[in-house]
Amino acid sequence: MHSKQFFTHLIGNIMTTRIDDADRGPVLFTCSPGKEPHFFIRRHSLIFRQKHQKDLVLFSDSTSPDKAQHLLNALTEALVRRQKTKLRRRNVFFGLGFLALLTMVGHRVLSETYTTTHVPLARADSASAPLLPEKHAIEKGLMQEPSPALTTLAHNLRDAAQRTIFTVPLTTGHSRTIYVFSDPLCPHCRDIEPTLEAIGKKVNIEIFPVSLRGKKETADQVIPVLCASPEHRQALWRSLFDEPSLTSPASCDIGEKALAVNDKAFSAYGFRGTPQLISDDGRPIPFSALKNEERLSIFMNDAHQQEKKDE
Known part of the structure; x- marks a missing residue:
């Protein structure tokens, strides 16, 4: 099965991820990553770690293990673009x-x-x-x-x-x-x-x-x-x-x-x-x-x- 594409935008400190289309695709999640965001994969889930708060599960799909990795790649690319x-x-x-x-x-x-x-x-x-x-x-x-x-x-x-x-x-x-x-x-x-x-x-x-x-x-x-x-x-x-x-x-x-x-x-x-x-x-x-x-x-x-x- 073809894996879904993820597109992540950062406007200011608001991160929005859409599915399949960068501008009109359905929104998967919106969050504020802060100055030092920490995203990681645990099993089949993408986790967002925040200071003084519980880890937040942003995405999980046990039927397709590669989706969480693709999503993490999209988030990383967006953060790198912000630094540049x-x-x-x-x-x-x-x-x-x-x-x-x-x-x-x-x-x-x-x-x-x-x-x-x-x-x-x-x-x-x-x-x-x-x-x-x-x-x-x-x-x-x-x-x-x-x-x-x-x-x-x-x-x-x-x-x-x-x-x-x-x-x-x-x-x-x-x-x-x-x-x-x-x-x-x-x-x-x-x-x-x-x-x-x-x-x-x-x-x-x-x-x-x-x-x-x-x-x-x-x-x-x-x-x-x-x-x-x-x-x-x-x-x-x-x-x-x-x-x-x-x-x-x-x-x-x-x-x-x-x-x-x-x-x-x-x-x-x-x-x-x-x-x-x-x-x-x-x-x-x-x-x-x-x-x-x-x-x-x-x-x-x-x-x-x-x-x-x-x-």
């Missing part, structure tokens, strides 16, 4: 700081490179996409409480968005925000765009463009968008999904640097694919939370409800 990204993450945010200094002189460059012939393009609303309701029922235990690492991630993304260099503000004016790393040449990114527009009626959507999928072809499309003034980027971004031939603004040095920083940040945080959605409290948003209005509302508000209970 720590130094790179520091370099990324030094880059963010450097580009922040450029805003004082860069805004003038952005204004000069924008061409006034770019008129906002209309886009039909997607009635079938999920919307965030005003009221919802909280399901206990649906999501975990944000860790300090996720809070730091949220703070960094919020700061980067406020610098108005690295993002496309797809929607604004709401109390909550979703950050999206997206490549316009990524098929899944194109599929989810109508959903982002729909939920953008209730939450802010900040797009961090990256060139993960299309590389140079993506860069040729995205850099001119980042070169435009922030209030015009929404229309230019949407035109990439509707009628790319209608948009031909000029490129600029700041746009190139902004895209490069976004790509480095995407890699440094260990994100695996696009689109990558992050809530304004740092939690990664699963696609399952976008299936209907209630699920998204529960997910976005769960951490805040938990904080109130703990006070």
Whole structure:
């Protein structure tokens, strides 16, 4: 019998393992490994040893002894990747700081490179996409409480968005925000765009463009968008999904640097694919939370409800 494949992601200090598909497979478990995690195999089980706590059995299958070993290999690879990204993450945010200094002189460059012939393009609303309701029922235990690492991630993304260099503000004016790393040449990114527009009626959507999928072809499309003034980027971004031939603004040095920083940040945080959605409290948003209005509302508000209970 073919053994199941395991895929492990580390976002901050939250480890999630899925089965058979890295992005959409069923979740096997989620845990916080800590600074010095210790995983080992006992008989046919994978064990997680925590300080001052009982050993935790994460997986067990006596009918297929090799599964626990495959799972241990996936966890080890994820932990090794985390170690490799720590130094790179520091370099990324030094880059963010450097580009922040450029805003004082860069805004003038952005204004000069924008061409006034770019008129906002209309886009039909997607009635079938999920919307965030005003009221919802909280399901206990649906999501975990944000860790300090996720809070730091949220703070960094919020700061980067406020610098108005690295993002496309797809929607604004709401109390909550979703950050999206997206490549316009990524098929899944194109599929989810109508959903982002729909939920953008209730939450802010900040797009961090990256060139993960299309590389140079993506860069040729995205850099001119980042070169435009922030209030015009929404229309230019949407035109990439509707009628790319209608948009031909000029490129600029700041746009190139902004895209490069976004790509480095995407890699440094260990994100695996696009689109990558992050809530304004740092939690990664699963696609399952976008299936209907209630699920998204529960997910976005769960951490805040938990904080109130703990006070």
